[in-house]
Amino acid sequence: MSSLFEFSGLWEQFPSQAAITTFLGCALFGGVHCCGKKEEDCCHSDHEHEEDPAYAEMESQIEELQARYESGDQSVLKDLANVTLALAVQLQQDDYLDDSISMYEDALEHFLLLQKENPQDEDITRLIGLAYLSRAVALSDLDEKEEAVKDYDNAMVVLSSLVAAGDGEAKYDVAGIKLNQGTIYHELGDLDKAAKLLEESFMEFRALEKISELDTRFYMGKVSVAIANLLRDQEAPIEKIVDVYDRAMRLFVELIDAGETRHELDLANVLIAKCMARHDAGQGEDVLLDMRRGIEILEKQRQEGNAAAIYDLFISILLYSDVFSDLEKYNDALAILNEVAEKFKEMEQVDDPVLFSEYAGIFGRRGLCYFHLNKPEEAVADLTREIELKEKLWKDEWNLDSEVLAQLVPSLVAAYSHRAMIYDALGKKDLAMNDCEKATKVLLPYEAELGEDFRELIAQIEDICDGQS
Secondary structure, three states: OOOHHHHHOHHHHOHHEEEEEEEEHHHHOOOOOOOOOOHHHHHHOOOOOOOOOOHHHHHHHHHHHHHHHHOHHHHHHHHHHHHHHHHHHHHOOOOHHHHHHHHHHHHHHHHHHHHHHHOOOOHHHHHHHHHHHHHHHHHHHOOOOOOOOHHHHHHHHHHHHHOOOOHHHHHHHHHHHHHHHHHHHHOOOOHHHHHHHHHHHHHHHHHHOOOHHHHHHHHHHHHHHHHHHHHHOOOOOOHHHHHHHHHHHHHHHHHHHHHOOOHHHHHHHHHHHHHHHHHHHHOHHHHHHHHHHHHHHHHHHHOOOOOOHHHHHHHHHHHHHHHHHHHOOOOHHHHHHHHHHHHHHHHHHHOOOHHHHHHHHHHHHHHHHHOOOOOHHHHHHHHHHHHHHHHHHHOHHHHHHHHHHHHHHHHHHHHHHHHHHHHHHOOOHHHHHHHHHHHHHHHHHHHHHHHHHHHHHHHHHHHHHHOOO
């Protein structure tokens, strides 16, 4: 099965059979290819592509075809639609998401006109469905979840006629749409609808194994991970959650055994997720060996040049340290945090605010370890380092919008609160109260965005303040 990311030269092939190739590979879980960043934090700015010569040929073609069409030459409409769609695909691949959405709109307008003239043309029907599908991915990556769901619905309606005709590629696409919609409904908090769609997606992929056995196993594994993550939020019994994670692991192991070693990354991430689920369920030290195994796989992938493994490795090591801290093995946690601070120190220069905040969190975690080891001065120093780094996110040069800041503000508030508690333990009441005031000042503008989280954070700050009175 081809993916959207293989279509950099697709426009050259229109109108050929390549137009029928599925976009499913990109659609599953969206276009996450920015080292773990949210797409709105890493995509290029609107119309920035206009300065890129790589787009000049396609844009020139579109202008010429558009002029001919507007002058009355109806014969160019199909070529115009194809090249417009190809440009949308390329823009999406290169992270010009807003521009790609605009181009998908134009492409859809052209293809829908063609469909009126040729209602039985399955190639046109497929391209309309795939344009909706790909635009849904772009919308989802821009966090416009409700709009993405609408486009997935549109794609489902359009592709259903091909499914009814026995088209295997369309069946794949529909199964993928249900996976993506299920994931979005999970994020939106509609857990029942998410569960229904994800179960349907798994069953539909399983029924499609004869079309492409290896790819189907991969997607069955991805759906299994999504189902297990949903079960965690539904507070299902840990045995059921582990069973579904184990199913995903078996599917990825089968792919690795078949020579698809790139899926070691998927295997490691499932293993880490399963370990954290077990840890949350109180299974304690039993998870440490498996977590170490997952980290070793990620380290191997990083050494082999898999860029995606770097972020996963970083986050997994932080989670590993968290487990040791939860088990009150603070010296072990401290050793891990010292190692990760050294190994990933280049992340202090990263321009992704989410990843930068995670890097700053190393020092907060380490500070709390020092505190529990009765080293309050070292604890204050590290928490101060965390705060200094995270405060940079509020400076003008980062140019972050309120939605991104709302995601990051709880961790800064927690850093202030932790330092306030340590200052209090040291008898430095004024400094503790000052940190409480700073935490409140940072938090107040985000009441609407944070909802219940806002109320919980305010309550925590008030508890600390009460201790100063």
